[in-house]
Amino acid sequence: MNIGKQFKDGLVSQNPVLVQLLGMCSTMAITTTLFNGVGMGLSVMVILTCSNIVIAALRKIIPQKIRIAAYVVVIAGFVTMVDLLIQAFVPELSKSLGVFIPLIVVNCIILGRAEAFASKNTVLASAVDGIAQGIGYTIVLVIMCVIREFLGSGTFGTGIFGVNGGGIRIIPEGYPALFLILPFGGFLTLGCLIAFVQWTANRSAEKASKGSEAAK
Amino acid sequence: MIARILSISLGAVLVENFILVKFLGICPFLGVSKKTDTAVGMGFAVIFVMGLASVFCWLVNYLLLVPLKLQYMQTVAYILVIAALVQFVEMFLQKTMPTLYQALGIYLPLITTNCAVLGVALLNTQYNYGLIESLVYGVMGGVGFTVAIFLFASVRERLEFADFPKAFEGFPIALVSAGLIALAFMGFSGLKIW
Numbered sequence: 001m002n003i004g005k006q007f008k009d010g011l012v013s014q015n016p017v018l019v020q021l022l023g024m025c026s027t028m029a030i031t032t033t034l035f036n037g038v039g040m041g042l043s044v045m046v047i048l049t050c051s052n053i054v055i056a057a058l059r060k061i062i063p064q065k066i067r068i069a070a071y072v073v074v075i076a077g078f079v080t081m082v083d084l085l086i087q088a089f090v091p092e093l094s095k096s097l098g099v100f101i102p103l104i105v106v107n108c109i110i111l112g113r114a115e116a117f118a119s120k121n122t123v124l125a126s127a128v129d130g131i132a133q134g135i136g137y138t139i140v141l142v143i144m145c146v147i148r149e150f151l152g153s154g155t156f157g158t159g160i161f162g163v164n165g166g167g168i169r170i171i172p173e174g175y176p177a178l179f180l181i182l183p184f185g186g187f188l189t190l191g192c193l194i195a196f197v198q199w200t201a202n203r204s205a206e207k208a209s210k211g212s213e214a215a216k
Numbered sequence: 217m218i219a220r221i222l223s224i225s226l227g228a229v230l231v232e233n234f235i236l237v238k239f240l241g242i243c244p245f246l247g248v249s250k251k252t253d254t255a256v257g258m259g260f261a262v263i264f265v266m267g268l269a270s271v272f273c274w275l276v277n278y279l280l281l282v283p284l285k286l287q288y289m290q291t292v293a294y295i296l297v298i299a300a301l302v303q304f305v306e307m308f309l310q311k312t313m314p315t316l317y318q319a320l321g322i323y324l325p326l327i328t329t330n331c332a333v334l335g336v337a338l339l340n341t342q343y344n345y346g347l348i349e350s351l352v353y354g355v356m357g358g359v360g361f362t363v364a365i366f367l368f369a370s371v372r373e374r375l376e377f378a379d380f381p382k383a384f385e386g387f388p389i390a391l392v393s394a395g396l397i398a399l400a401f402m403g404f405s406g407l408k409i410w
Contacts, residue, residue, distance in 0.1 A: 021387060024246065025331050029239035068328075069299055076292040084288060099338050102291040106331045108243055182402065183237055187395025191388040199383035 010132025016109045017140040018197045023109040028186030035159025037145035039093040045134025047078045055118040056126035071114045076105045152180030228356035235364040236398040241332030255369035258323045259362025270354025273337035294337045302328045
C-alpha cells in the first residue's frame with residue numbers, strides 16, 4: 001500500500017473527472033458558484049469514502065452476480081444520510097443543488113471506484129482511495145466554479161464570502177459573459193479544461209521522447 | 217388536460233431538454249454517440265425505460281412510501297425499482313423480441329446508471345405530477361434525450377474529418393460541440409410562454 005501514490009493518482013494522474021472522465025453530469029450542472037462546488041465536492045467525498053469502506057469490508061461476502069445491485073444499495077443508503085444531513089444543517093445548499101444530491105447515487109465516480117478499487121483492496125486502502133479521489137473531484141469542481149463564476153457573473157465565492165453571501169464582485173455588473181453560467185458554459189469550460197490536461201500530457205510525452213532520442 | 221400534456225411534452229423535449237439544459241444523462245450521451253444508428257437505439261431504450269420508471273416509481277411512492285411515511289427512503293426505493301425494472305425489461309425482451317434485444321443488447325444494463333432515469337423519477341415527485349403527467353414527462357424526457365443524442369451523433373460523425381488543435385482530440389472537442397448544440401437549444405427557452 002502506497003498512500004503517496006494513491007493521492008497522486010486521485011489528484012493528478014488518475015483524476016476522476018479530467019482523466020477517467022467520470023461524473024460529468026454534476027461537474028457541468030452545478031458548477032455555477034463556489035458554494036455549490038465545494039458543497040457538492042465534499043458530499044461526494046464523504047459518500048465515496050464511506051461506501052468504499054463498507055464495500056471493501058463486505059467484498060468477500062457479496063456474491064459476484066448481484067454485486068452491482070449490492071453496491072448501489074450501499075451507496076444509496078449513504079446518499080440518503082448525507083441528503084438528510086444537508087437538508088437539516090445547510091438548507092441553502094440543498095435548495096441550490098436540488099435533485100443533484102440524490103443523483104449522487106448514479107454518479108459514475110462512486111460506482112466506478114467501488115468496482116475498480118474497493119472490491120479488490122483492503123478497507124484502509126479503500127478509505128484512502130475514497131479521500132484521494134474525492135479531493136481530486138472537489139479540486140476540479142472548484143476550478144470549474146471559479147472560472148465560470150468569475151467570467152460568467154463577475155464575482156468570487158458567492159454564498160461564502162461578501163455581504164449576505166453575495167460574493168466579492170470583481171467584474172462590474174453588466175460586463176460579465178452571462179453565457180458561461182448557462183449550460184453552454186459548462187460544456188465549454190470542461191472541454192477546455194480537459195484539452196488543457198491533454199495538452200500538458202502531450203507536451204511532457206514529447207519532451208520525454210525527445211530526451212530519450214538525445215540520450216541515444 | 218390536453219393543454220397540460222402538451223406543455224409538459226414541449227417542455228421536456230425542447231425547452232428543458234434533459235441533456236442539454238438539465239445536464240442529466242451526460243455519460244451515455246458522450247459514450248454512445250459515435251454512430252447515429254447506435255445512438256438512436258440507445259435513445260429508444262431510454263424512452264422505454266424512462267416511461268416505465270416514471271410509472272413504477274410513482275406507484276411505489278404513492279402506494280407504498282407515502283402511506284408508510286417512508287418518503288426519506290425515496291432515493292433507495294427508486295434506484296432499486298429502476299435496477300429491477302431494467303433487469304426485467306432485459307429478460308422480457310430477450311424472450312419475446314429477440315431482434316430488438318439484439319439491437320439494444322449492450323445498452324440495456326447501462327441504463328440503470330443513467331442519471332436521466334433516476335432524475336425523471338425524482339423530478340416527478342418534486343413537481344407533484346400525477347400518474348398520467350408522470351408518464352408523459354418520462355416518455356417525452358426520453359424523446360428529448362433521443363433528439364439530443366441523434367443531433368450530437370450526426371455532428372460527431374463529421375468531427376472525424378474536422379481540423380482542430382491536437383489537444384482537443386477526443387473528448388474535449390465533443391464537449392465543445394455539445395455545448396454549441398446546447399447554445400442552439402437555448403433558443404427554445406422563448407417557448408416557455410405556456
